[in-house]
Structures are given as structure tokens and as C-alpha cells.
Amino acid sequence: MDIRTSNLTNVKSTVHFSCISNQHRSHLTTKPKPTTVKMSSMTKTHNPHPYWASLHADIEAHLKHSLTIKEPLVVFEPMHHYIFTAPKTTVPALCLAACELVGGQRHHAISAASALLLMESATYTHEHLPLTDRPGPKPGPVINHVYGPNVELLTSDGIAPFGFELIARSDGGENSERILRVMVEISRAMGSGGVIEAQYRKALDGGSVGEEMCHVEGIRRVVEKYEGGLHACGAVCGGVLGGGCEEEIERLRKFGFYVGIIQGMIKRGFKEDKEVDEARNLALEELQFFKDKEVDAIKTFLNI
Amino acid sequence: MDIRTSNLTNVKSTVHFSCISNQHRSHLTTKPKPTTVKMSSMTKTHNPHPYWASLHADIEAHLKHSLTIKEPLVVFEPMHHYIFTAPKTTVPALCLAACELVGGQRHHAISAASALLLMESATYTHEHLPLTDRPGPKPGPVINHVYGPNVELLTSDGIAPFGFELIARSDGGENSERILRVMVEISRAMGSGGVIEAQYRKALDGGSVGEEMCHVEGIRRVVEKYEGGLHACGAVCGGVLGGGCEEEIERLRKFGFYVGIIQGMIKRGFKEDKEVDEARNLALEELQFFKDKEVDAIKTFLNI
Numbered sequence: 001m002d003i004r005t006s007n008l009t010n011v012k013s014t015v016h017f018s019c020i021s022n023q024h025r026s027h028l029t030t031k032p033k034p035t036t037v038k039m040s041s042m043t044k045t046h047n048p049h050p051y052w053a054s055l056h057a058d059i060e061a062h063l064k065h066s067l068t069i070k071e072p073l074v075v076f077e078p079m080h081h082y083i084f085t086a087p088k089t090t091v092p093a094l095c096l097a098a099c100e101l102v103g104g105q106r107h108h109a110i111s112a113a114s115a116l117l118l119m120e121s122a123t124y125t126h127e128h129l130p131l132t133d134r135p136g137p138k139p140g141p142v143i144n145h146v147y148g149p150n151v152e153l154l155t156s157d158g159i160a161p162f163g164f165e166l167i168a169r170s171d172g173g174e175n176s177e178r179i180l181r182v183m184v185e186i187s188r189a190m191g192s193g194g195v196i197e198a199q200y201r202k203a204l205d206g207g208s209v210g211e212e213m214c215h216v217e218g219i220r221r222v223v224e225k226y227e228g229g230l231h232a233c234g235a236v237c238g239g240v241l242g243g244g245c246e247e248e249i250e251r252l253r254k255f256g257f258y259v260g261i262i263q264g265m266i267k268r269g270f271k272e273d274k275e276v277d278e279a280r281n282l283a284l285e286e287l288q289f290f291k292d293k294e295v296d297a298i299k300t301f302l303n304i
Numbered sequence: 305m306d307i308r309t310s311n312l313t314n315v316k317s318t319v320h321f322s323c324i325s326n327q328h329r330s331h332l333t334t335k336p337k338p339t340t341v342k343m344s345s346m347t348k349t350h351n352p353h354p355y356w357a358s359l360h361a362d363i364e365a366h367l368k369h370s371l372t373i374k375e376p377l378v379v380f381e382p383m384h385h386y387i388f389t390a391p392k393t394t395v396p397a398l399c400l401a402a403c404e405l406v407g408g409q410r411h412h413a414i415s416a417a418s419a420l421l422l423m424e425s426a427t428y429t430h431e432h433l434p435l436t437d438r439p440g441p442k443p444g445p446v447i448n449h450v451y452g453p454n455v456e457l458l459t460s461d462g463i464a465p466f467g468f469e470l471i472a473r474s475d476g477g478e479n480s481e482r483i484l485r486v487m488v489e490i491s492r493a494m495g496s497g498g499v500i501e502a503q504y505r506k507a508l509d510g511g512s513v514g515e516e517m518c519h520v521e522g523i524r525r526v527v528e529k530y531e532g533g534l535h536a537c538g539a540v541c542g543g544v545l546g547g548g549c550e551e552e553i554e555r556l557r558k559f560g561f562y563v564g565i566i567q568g569m570i571k572r573g574f575k576e577d578k579e580v581d582e583a584r585n586l587a588l589e590e591l592q593f594f595k596d597k598e599v600d601a602i603k604t605f606l607n608i
Contacts, residue, residue, distance in 0.1 A: 072501055072504070074504055074508065075496045075497075075500060075501050075504050076496065079496055123461075126457060126461060129435070129457065130435065130436040131433070131434065131435060131436070131453040131454055131457060132434040132435070132436060132453050149435040149436050150435055150507050151504075151507075153430060153433065153435060153457075154430075154500050154503050154504055154507070155496075155500075157427075157430060157464075157500055158495045158496035158500035159496075160461075160464055160465070161464070161490070161491040161492075161494045161495035162491065162495050162496060164468050164487055164491045165487070165488050165491030165492060165495065168484045168485075168487040168488045168491065169484070169488050171481075171484060176480035176481050176483075176484050177475075177480050179480075179484060180472045180473070180475060180480050180483060180484065181472075183468060183469070183472040183487070184469050184472045184473050186465070187465040187466065187468045187469030187472065188465075188469060190465045191462050191465035191466050191469065192379045192380065192383055192459075192462035192463075192466060193379075196379060196458050196459075196461055196462035197376055197379050199458050200376070200378055200379050200455075200458055201376075203454050203455075203458070204378065
């Protein structure tokens with residue numbers, strides 16, 4: 001796959017720098033040591049890195065502060081359950097990391113990062129909702145359905161608006177335009193041209209028995225819209241809220257997209273694939289633009 | 305029921321004026337003539353009023369302009385279907401009417417009104433989703449499931465973020481704070497303390513075989529959070545975007561709430577109930593505050 005020419009609605013520019021040196025490559029192939037950070041939900045994240053763990057801890061603390069369990073308990077207890085038990089991704093953490101990279105402070109992007117976590121947990125719950133056209137359990141991790149299907153549906157339907165509320169009221173009146181921009185980015189990434197399109201494609205591909213090439217192509221397209229689009233969105237939101245300039249924001253969009261491609265392809269068993277290596281190189285090229293800044297932290301998102 | 309003392313999170317003040325004159329009452333009990341406005345989706349609205357029909361027509365035109373059918377068709381065709389076939393309510397129209405009442409122009413609130421229509425259509429679709437714990441068809445209108453359950457779920461999941469996107473990008477940079485405020489209002493009305501809570505209550509009440517009094521009380525609480533909360537939200541959004549002052553906005557919140565109570569109770573067979581009359585009186589009291597303005601148009605929302 002030539003990632004550069006694929007159909008990416010989120011990546012506007014097609015300009016690319018030349019490949020980076022082997023020095024960077026060798027840095028990247030060094031695996032991070034297994035972390036011993038103790039955090040219940042983090043243990044579900046694949047290979048959690050101490051930096052991501054620290055970012056996740058801040059996001060979870062913000063969410064727990066914002067979402068106290070209150071009346072009606074019948075609504076808020078399942079909401080807590082689904083938010084804090086869904087598998088974590090690096091999307092919210094990448095949002096904070098991007099904010100810090102462009103010189104912002106973590107708290108500038110904490111609501112957007114929390115909203116991204118909320119949206120992802122709602123999506124995950126709906127993906128595992130027992131519908132009448134989804135007979136029997138699927139292959140993969142066993143889902144513990146603590147509540148009934150109706151509660152699963154309703155709870156997730158309540159989580160997404162709460163995410164938007166969290167961002168909309170995070171502004172003290174100074175950054176309202178940035179906040180609106182972030183809301184458009186998140187709406188698009190989660191919506192019919194983003195995650196929803198990926199889910200459609202996944203559902204459609206699931207039933208077909210095409211050639212393997214078609215299958216791989218299908219997976220790639222799902223990953224582009226799903227993990228690619230979400231990580232691009234996370235990075236852009238952090239860049240916008242951290243006060244990055246347009247060029248920085250667009251570099252971050254591409255960097256995030258490649259991070260998502262790497263994560264999505266590896267998750268689906270393409271770890272040794274040359275496309276993953278290519279995406280890693282392209283991601284590092286984008287970071288070259290930030291060479292005067294502290295890029296080591298955000299680079300860890302390539303270490304999976 | 306004393307509506308004034310009920311537990312309304314959206315109605316902050318408990319101050320009420322004295323009852324209005326019978327002159328207003330007689331005006332209200334005059335039924336509007338059946339309209340002959342030709343509009344496919346309007347025919348599904350109960351007793352459509354020409355003023356509402358005009359507002360709905362503008363909202364649908366705005367939505368059709370904003371939501372062209374494009375690739376991927378597999379996503380956008382069902383989206384169109386669910387948006388334009390769900391039964392219409394007066395919530396979006398009330399948003400525009402409130403905007404006009406406080407001196408705003410219709411276009412100021414058209415995106416928020418469209419977003420409300422989107423959210424309601426998504427909610428309606430999810431309410432009729434065939435889940436494994438909802439065996440068999442329910443009593444009530446027969447739902448034509450044109451697409452499979454998975455597509456119904458995904459499409460509605462895509463409609464809600466599009467609603468938020470529509471509002472977030474409606475601003476030319478001058479009204480971003482008002483827009484954020486509207487987004488918080490909509491998030492809360494649709495979320496876990498609003499429509500979702502009402503849906504939970506409805507689901508819980510559905511299985512119980514309590515006394516009739518409990519049943520009526522249950523219905524009332526559902527109506528408060530559902531139709532009450534949504535109409536309050538619609539009216540507030542219109543007031544905010546039309547440039548209303550705080551007092552006007554809070555009066556509109558209460559007016560909208562009472563409109564919703566009337567509509568919700570009548571829809572559930574309580575047309576002759578004294579509570580409906582009481583809500584109508586309270587709604588008219590709120591309108592007294594706007595006596596220097598043109599209130600005839602918004603008063604038509606009480607004529608059902």
C-alpha cells in the first residue's frame with residue numbers, strides 16, 4: 001500500500017519529505033520496557049508506556065471529577081461502568097501530547113481528551129450491542145454484558161452528548177473559537193465520514209468471501225477511517241487547543257493518522273508488514289517539522 | 305399534579321405570575337383550521353399549523369442543503385432515510401419561533417433547529433431498534449424497518465455527531481459563545497439527565513404492574529424529561545441565538561417546558577386532563593413577559 005496516495009479525507013496535503021535517517025529507525029525499533037504503572041484500566045492497554053500512563057491517569061481523574069455518580073443512579077452507574085471498563089486507546093493521550101508539543105499546557109486539552117475517551121467508550125459499547133441481526137458471540141475477547149441490551153444502548157447514547165457538553169463548557173470565554181473547531185473535528189471523526197463509515201465497512205466486509213487481496217484492502221480502509229481518523233483527530237485537537245499554528249496542526253494531523261495506521265494494522269496482525277514500517281517513517285518525517293521542540297515524548301506513540 | 309413544584313432541572317426559577325384572563329383562554333380553546341400545506345413529512349405531524357409548517361419547511365430545506373447524498377452511499381442513503389422519515393415534533397420549529405420572538409432572524413437559529421431535528425430522529429430510530437431484549441413488535445404504529453438493525457444503529461450513531469457539527473460550524477466567528485451555550489443546552493437535554501433518563505424510566509415502567517397512580521406519575525416524569533425538556537431546550541436555544549436577554553431566555557425555557565408537557569400528556573391520552581389546562585395557563589403567564597412583542601405566532605404552539 002502506498003499510504004501517501006490513499007484516499008484520506010483528513011490529510012489535506014500530499015507533500016512529503018525525504019526519508020529520515022537510520023538513526024531514528026534504530027531508536028524506534030527499540031521496544032519500551034514493560035511498565036509497572038499500577039492503574040486498573042491501563043492494564044487493558046496494549047504495552048502501556050509510562051508517558052501514556054501518566055496522560056491517561058490525568059484524563060481519568062478529570063473524567064471522574066466531571067462525572068460523579070449521582071441521581072438517577074439507574075443512569076449514572078452504568079454510564080460509569082461503560083466509560084471506565086471499555087478498552088483504552090492512545091487517542092486521548094495523543095491529544096494531550098500534541099497540546100504539550102506545540103507549547104500548550106495539559107489542562108488546555110484535558111476536556112477534549114476526556115471527550116474522545118467518552119466517544120470511544122460509547123462506540124465500543126455499541127459495537128458489542130446484541131442486535132437481532134448479530135446472532136451469537138463473535139470471535140475475539142469475551143464481552144461481559146453486565147447490563148441488558150437496552151441499558152447498553154441508552155447508556156452509550158447518553159455518553160456521546162456528555163462528551164460534547166464537557167468540551168462546550170470547558171471554555172472560560174477566551175477560546176470559544178478553538179473549542180468550536182475541535183468540536184467540528186471530533187464530530188467528523190466520529191460521524192458518518194469517520195468511525196461510522198469504518199464500522200459500516202467492517203460490517204459489510206464481514207459477510208463477504210472475497211479474495212485475500214480484497215480483504216486486506218478492506219481492512220486497510222477500515223483502519224484509515226477508524227484508528228487513523230481518530231488518532232489524527234486527537235492530535236489535531238491537541239494542536240488546536242495548545243495554540244499551534246496551522247502548519248503545526250496539519251503536521252500533527254498526519255502524524256496522528258500514521259500513528260493510527262500503525263496501531264490499527266498491528267492490532268489486526270500486520271505487525272511485520274512493510275506498510276507499518278512505512279507509516280512509521282512517514283510519521284517521523286512529520287515530526288521533523290518540530291525539530292526545535294521536545295519531540296521525544298510524542299515519539300513514544302510510535303513505540304508499539 | 306402541581307407542575308410548578310415538580311422536579312425540573314431545567315426550570316431554575318419557581319416564581320410565577322397570577323393566572324391570566326379568560327380572554328386568553330378562549331383564544332386558546334379555538335382550534336386551528338386544518339391546514340392544507342402540502343409537505344410530505346408534515347403530514348405525519350399531528351395537527352400541523354401553517355406557522356409551524358413554514359418553520360419546518362425552512363428547517364428541512366436547510367438540512368437537505370447541508371446533507372447532500374454523497375459517497376459512501378451505503379452510509380448517507382440510510383442517514384437521509386432516517387432523518388426525513390422520523391415523525392416530526394414541534395421542537396425545532398419552537399427553536400425558530402423563540403428566536404424570532406426575541407428579535408432574532410430565522411437564519412440565526414436554523415442550524416440549532418436542524419440539529420434538534422437530527423437528534424430527535426436519531427433518538428426515534430434507536431427507540432425502535434430491534435434488540436435481543438425487546439422480543440416482538442410493540443403496540444403502537446408499525447415501524448417500517450427498511451434497513452437492518454446494525455445499519456439502524458450505526459446510522460443513528462452518525463446522525464448525532466452531525467448535529468453537533470452543524471451547529472459548531474454555523475458560526476462566522478461572532479457568536480461562538482452563544483453557540484457553545486446552545487451546545488451545552490442540547491447536550492444536556494439529549495443526555496443522561498434528559499431524554500436518556502426519560503427513556504430509562506419508560507423502559508423501567510414498561511415492565512412494572514403498579515397502581516394506576518404510580519403509572520400516571522411515571523408517565524408525568526417521562527413527559528417532563530422528554531417532551532418537556534426538549535421543548536424547553538428548543539425555546540432556550542432560539543432565545544440565546546436570537547440575542548435574548550437572560551430573563552427572556554429563562555421565560556422561554558419555562559414556556560417551552562409547558563408546551564412540551566401539553567404535547568406529551570395529550571399524546572399519551574390525557575387531553576382533557578386538568579394538568580394540561582394548568583400547563584397551558586402557566587405557559588401563557590410566561591408569555592405575559594413578552595407583552596410588548598409579537599407573541600401570536602409562538603402562542604400557536606399551545607393550540608394542539
